[in-house]
Amino acid sequence: MRKDLGVAPAVYPMPVLMIATYDENGVVDVMNAAWGMICESDKITLALSESHKTVKNIKINKAFTVSLADVKNIKAADYFGIASGNDTPDKFERSGLTAVKSGRVNAPIVEEFPVTIECELAEIVRTDNFQSVVGRIVNVSVDESVLGADGKLDVDKAGILIFNQFDRGYYVTGEKVGTAWSAGMELK
Numbered sequence: 001m002r003k004d005l006g007v008a009p010a011v012y013p014m015p016v017l018m019i020a021t022y023d024e025n026g027v028v029d030v031m032n033a034a035w036g037m038i039c040e041s042d043k044i045t046l047a048l049s050e051s052h053k054t055v056k057n058i059k060i061n062k063a064f065t066v067s068l069a070d071v072k073n074i075k076a077a078d079y080f081g082i083a084s085g086n087d088t089p090d091k092f093e094r095s096g097l098t099a100v101k102s103g104r105v106n107a108p109i110v111e112e113f114p115v116t117i118e119c120e121l122a123e124i125v126r127t128d129n130f131q132s133v134v135g136r137i138v139n140v141s142v143d144e145s146v147l148g149a150d151g152k153l154d155v156d157k158a159g160i161l162i163f164n165q166f167d168r169g170y171y172v173t174g175e176k177v178g179t180a181w182s183a184g185m186e187l188k
Helices: 053-061 071-082 091-095
Strands: 017-022 028-033 036-040 043-047 063-068 099-101 108-110 115-126 131-142 161-164 169-172
Touching: 017 053, 017 108, 028 053, 028 071, 028 091, 028 108, 043 115, 053 063, 053 115, 053 131, 063 108, 063 131, 071 091, 071 161, 071 169, 108 115
Parallel strands: none
Antiparallel strands: 017 028, 017 063, 036 043, 043 131, 063 115, 099 108, 115 131, 161 169
16 A cells, blocks of 8 residues: 655655855855765766855855765754855854865865865756756865775764655664675576
């Protein structure tokens, strides 16, 4: 038996992405965005409306960073989704977090978030139905404290947040239950 839930953004899990930019005066702005994903091996796309301060900043600087929010910084991450840079010019300052300028793009890196993707603006795609900001990935930097013995990101150490739109809940990435391009091989 199935039950209809109607129209809903019913994708789970969603990322908890922190999009960081500088404004025209070099002031740091960060927003929380769940509607984003990798769209090519060297590209990321973010479904962001024109009204966001972040989009205005991206157009000015042609650059941004995308960090994966973590459980240690859940309050600041949530705050970045509650407050608007259009209304709260000192939004980042209020968070208590620390930003440093990326050495690769004209955008800030929030030091407390363990994984950051540094991006140059590739294009902004507009249709009648959506707007997407596409970034070319220039670098991914990871805090060494969340690396495993193999030198790769250890998601258990990182405590990366995921978002459940069904209950507005934040969750932490968890147990590995299979290996991609392997789990289904017996069906091939």
